[in-house]
Each structure stands twice: as C-alpha cells, then as structure tokens.
Amino acid sequence: MAEVKKPTIKSTTKAAAKKPAAKKAATKKTAPQKDTSETRTTKAQKAAPLKAGATKAAATKKDTTGDFKDRALTKAKSAASQGKERTGNAIENLSKIIEDSAKTIDDNVGEKYGDYARSAADAVSSFAEKLNAKEIDEMVEDARGFVRKSPAVAIGAAAVVGFLVSRLIKSGMDDRDA
Template sequence: MADVKKSTEKAPAKAAAKKPAAKKATTKKPATTKDTSEQRTTRAQKAAPLKAGATKAAATKTETTSDFKDRALSKAKSAASQGKERTGTAIENLSRMIEDSAKTIDDNVGEKYGNYARSAADAVSSFAEKLNSKEVDEIVEDAREYVRKSPAVAIGAAAVVGFLVSRLIKSGMDDNDA
C-alpha cells in the first residue's frame, strides 16, 4: 500500500506541474480566437442596422430632393409668369408713351422724326403682344434658340443687362444711405 500511495502521490505532482503550463498555452489561443470572432460578430450586427438606416435616409433624401426640385420649379414658373405679365404691361405703357410723344415730336422737330417715333411705338407694341401671347416655356425655348444662333449678341446683351442691374442696385443702395 505504501508503494501504491507513493505512486499516486508522485503522479498528481507530475500532472499538476504539467497542467499549468498546458493551461496557459491553451487559454491564450482560444481566448484570442474567441474574442476576435465575438468582435467580428458584434461589428457585423451593428453594421446591418446602419446600412438599413442609410438606405432609408438615401431614399428619403431622394424624395426630399425631388420634392424640393418640384417646388422650386413651380415657384420659378409662377414668378416668371408674373414677371412676364408685368413686363408685357410695362412694354405696352412704353409703346403708348412713345406714341403720345410722336405728336409732340412732329410739332417740335418735324414730321419725319414723328414718323420714326410712331414706327418705334408700333414695333414696341407688337413685341408686347408677342410677349403676352406666349407661355413662359415658349419664351425660354426662343431665348435658347437665339443664343444658339448668335452667342456673341447674347453675351453682349447679358453684359448690358448686368450693367443696368448693377446700376439699379447701386442707386438703390445710395438712396438707402441718404
């Protein structure tokens, strides 16, 4: 029995000496692998809801952009229609003023110059009629065609209009300062 006890006592001592070394090596590898797989799984689970949310946000953004574009186009067309009506009225008034001044020009300068004023009034009046008879889309298309046919004249006209607008703005700012 003593021999049996000695052999059992020695065996656990050897086994105990081997276990901690084996445990350390075994614990490090599975723990690292386990932690990594848990992190990957967690990341994948977190990415899925973000991706779904991003898709919804992109769809909402597209709808919002489309809605915004539609509202902007609608407002622009409305403003253009109002501007067209005002411009037509102003041009008709200008035509009447030129026609009225033609008689005065006849008396002061001569009938020849009065006829020039009348023909100018007729040209302005016919332009006002054309402007009032067309829709905004037709006017825009006519402008595009004109620019395609003679871009140099269009650039010159844009420069003149820009100059006039800047002068109007500057005079408005001068009036506000006074």
C-alpha cells in the same frame, strides 16, 4: 587543428540558424485553411431585412427630394410668369407713352419725326403682344437657340445687362445713403 575546428563551428551555427526558420515556415503552412469544397447554388442572396421604418425613410427621402425639386420648379415658373406679365405691361405702357408723345413731336419738330415715333410705338406694341402671347418654356427655348446661333452677341448682351443692373443697384444704394 584549431583551424579545422573553426569552420566546423561556423557551419554548425549556420545550420542551427536555418533550422528554426524552416520550422517557422512549416508552422505557417500547417495553419488551418478554409474549406472550399462547398459550392453555392444561388447567384445572389437577398439582403437582410432593414430595421422597421428604414425603407419608409429612404422612400420618403426620395419623395421629399423630388417634391422639393417640383416645388422649386413650380415657384420659379410662377415668378417668371409674373415677371413676364409685368414686363409686358411695362412695354405696353411705354408704347402708349411714345404714341401720346408723337402728336407733340409733330407740333414741335415736324410730321416726319412724329411718324418715326408712331412707327416706334407700333414696333414696341407688337413686341409687347408677342411677349404676352409666348409661354415661359417657349421663351427659354428661343433664348437657348439665340445663344447657340450667336454666342458672342449673347455674352456681350449679358455683360451690358449686368453692367446696367449693377449701376441700378449702386444708384439705389446711393439714394438710401443720402
């Protein structure tokens, strides 16, 4: 008899344990749900109005960013134009120096070498004229075209220029220390 009662107790315990779980699940299902019967008639609604001055601030920020970019671009072009003008003048002066030294070369070394100096002075002078005649934008486009055509030469030239600039800066610092 004892054996028969034990299984009955176990099944009652299991059934009792299952009933509260079932009640909890039923409780969760009966929670209030949103009413979805309502439909919207418009696709998009306008945003709530911003605080006074917020749209002005946003517009001003865009204007300031554009204005800053324009000012920086103008300043960079101005600096490039000044640098181009100085470079053109320096190259013209170099041409004049070579031309002036051509007579000395004629007297000391010979007319043949003096002619070389004069042709070099002419080449340098024509380069200075071309440089002065071009606008900055044209020069930038020419440089881009050159880099596209021969990137290896452009990288090599950039390396040489970087080396020379670093040497000039280093020698300038050495002069200050002395």
